[in-house]
Amino acid sequence: xxxxxxxxxxxxxxxxxxxxxxxxxxxxxxxxxxxxxxxxxxxxxxxxxxxxxxxxxxxxxxxxxxxxxxxxxxxxxxxxxxxxxxxxxxxxxxxxxxxxxxxxxxxxxxxxxxxxxxxxxxxxxxxxxxxxxxxxxxxxxxxxxxxxxxxxxxxxxxxxxxxxxxxxxxxxxxxxxxxxxxxxxxxxxxxxxxxxxxxxxxxxxxxxxxxxxxxxxxxxxxxxxxxxxxxxxxxxxxxxxxxxxxxxxxxxxxxxxxxxxxxxxxxx
Numbered sequence: 061x062x063x064x065x066x067x068x069x070x071x072x073x074x075x076x077x078x079x080x081x082x083x084x085x086x087x088x089x090x091x092x093x094x095x096x097x098x099x100x101x102x103x104x105x106x107x108x109x110x111x112x113x114x115x116x117x118x119x120x121x122x123x124x125x126x127x128x129x130x131x132x133x134x135x136x137x138x139x140x141x142x143x144x145x146x147x148x149x150x151x152x153x154x155x156x157x158x159x160x161x162x163x164x165x166x167x168x169x170x171x172x173x174x175x176x177x178x179x180x181x182x183x184x185x186x187x188x189x190x191x192x193x194x195x196x197x198x199x200x201x202x203x204x205x206x207x208x209x210x211x212x213x214x215x216x217x218x219x220x221x222x223x224x225x226x227x228x229x230x231x232x233x234x235x236x237x238x239x240x241x242x243x244x245x246x247x248x249x250x251x252x253x254x255x256x257x258x259x260x261x262x263x264x265x266x267x268x269x270x271x272x273x274x275x276x277x278x279x280x281x282x283x284x285x286x287x288x289x290x291x292x293x294x295x296x297x298x299x300x301x302x303x304x305x306x307x308x309x310x311x312x313x314x315x316x317x318x319x320x321x322x323x324x325x326x327x328x
Contacts, residue, residue: 061081061105061106061109063079063080063081064080064081064082065079065080066078066079066080068124068125069143069144069147070143071139071140071143071144072136072139072140072143073128073130074120074125074126074128074140075125075126076117076118076119076120076125076140076143076144077098077117077118077123077124077125078115078116078117078118078144079098079115079116080113080114080115081105081106081109081113081114081115081116082108082109082110082111082112082113082114083112083113084111084112084113085112085151086112086113086151086152086153086154086177086323087112087113087114087115087148087153087154088108088112088113088114088115088153088154088155088156088323089114089115089116089117089141089144089145089148089153089154089155089156090105090108090114090115090116090117090156090157090158090161091117091119091137091141091155091156091157091158091161091162091164091165092116092117092118092119092122092123092158092160092161093158093159093160093161093162093183094159094160094161094236094240095122095215095219095232095233095236096122096123096158096159096160096161096215097118097122097123097218097219097222098116098117098118098123099218100215100218101116101310102310102311103311103316104310104311104315104316107316107317107320108316108319108320110320111320111324112154112323115144115148115153117140117141117144119137119140119141119161119164120132120136120137120140121228121231121232121235122219122232123219123222123223124222124223124224126223126224126225127225127228127231127232127235131235131238131239132235132236132238132239133239134163134164134166134167134239134244135167135171137161137164137167137168138164138165138167138168138171138172140164141155141164141165141168142168142171142172142175145172145175146175152174152175152176152177153175153176153177154176154177154178154179154180154323155168155169155176155178155179155180156179156180156181156182156319157180157181157182157184158182158183158184158309158310159182159183159184159306160236160239160240162181162182162183162184163184163244165179165181165184166179166181166184166186166246167246169253169255169257170246170249170252170253173253173254173255174254176255177255177256178255178256178257178258178322178323179253179255179256179257179258180257180258180260180319180322180323181257181258181259181260182260182261182309182310183260183261183262183265183266183267183306183309184259184267184275185267185271185275186245186246186247186250186271186274186275186278187244187245187246187247188242188243188244188245190267190268190271190274190275191266191267192266192267192268195266195267199237199240199241200237200241201237202233202236202237202240202241203233203234203237203238204230204231204233204234206233207229207230207233210229210233211229216229219232247278250275250278250279251278251279251280253279256295256296256297256322257279257296257297258296258297258298258299258318258319258322259272259275259276259279259296259297259298259299260299260300260301260309260315260318260319261298261299261300261301261309262300262301262304262305262306262308262309263300263301263302263303263304264304264305264306265304265305265306265309266305266306267306269300272298272300273298276296276298279294279296280294280296281294281296281297281298282294282298297322299318301314301315301318
């Protein structure tokens with residue numbers, strides 16, 4: 061699938077790359093996971109673009125977006141996301157982020173919520189200790205020391221094919237590892253999110269189901285029966301996709317349909 065348009069938006073010294081697909085009123089902005097690219101969304105991007113415009117972006121140091129001499133931060137990524145949103149023109153947008161991109165999208169929603177209509181967070185904890193302990197242990201080792209292993213991966217090959225800096229992957233690994241090892245906890249801020257939010261997880265995710273339920277509860281979801289007519293249903297949603305993991309969740313055929321229903325405001 062080829063984009064209808066593509067380009068760059070300058071945000072605080074970073075030229076953020078974007079691609080646009082589909083037509084309609086409210087755009088959906090997609091933010092990839094760590095080391096990810098727009099192409100990594102696969103068939104889900106086309107499915108989501110059937111009913112709405114989709115604008116997929118690549119954050120600092122990822123894909124087409126060149127790195128700059130500045131550490132990664134969730135606030136910096138949030139600014140890059142909102143820079144693209146501002147360039148789209150007037151009106152609120154929907155925002156969907158996956159894993160690292162979901163953490164950046166959550167930071168964006170907490171800082172710039174008035175620009176968003178709906179929010180979808182895929183495989184995202186609300187605080188750092190929401191990941192399984194073994195996942196946190198793995199984050200301790202993310203860095204350039206693992207480049208010899210990563211250089212043989214399809215992920216690296218896809219990145220190298222489009223990056224303006226083919227020698228920059230070890231730096232990308234170092235900056236990503238430093239970000240992932242830093243503290244973050246948005247527990248107290250989550251109840252203040254003003255937009256309808258959907259949380260999506262795999263049933264074998266890197267985040268335990270108990271944390272997913274806790275996050276959903278902080279939003280105000282799952283705290284009472286919805287009533288026989290659904291009148292007490294929360295505006296927020298929690299979805300757990302069976303037979304998937306943190307790494308293949310967005311390839312599940314039912315995933316895009318669930319997100320599409322939420323964005324369209326359908327009850328089912």
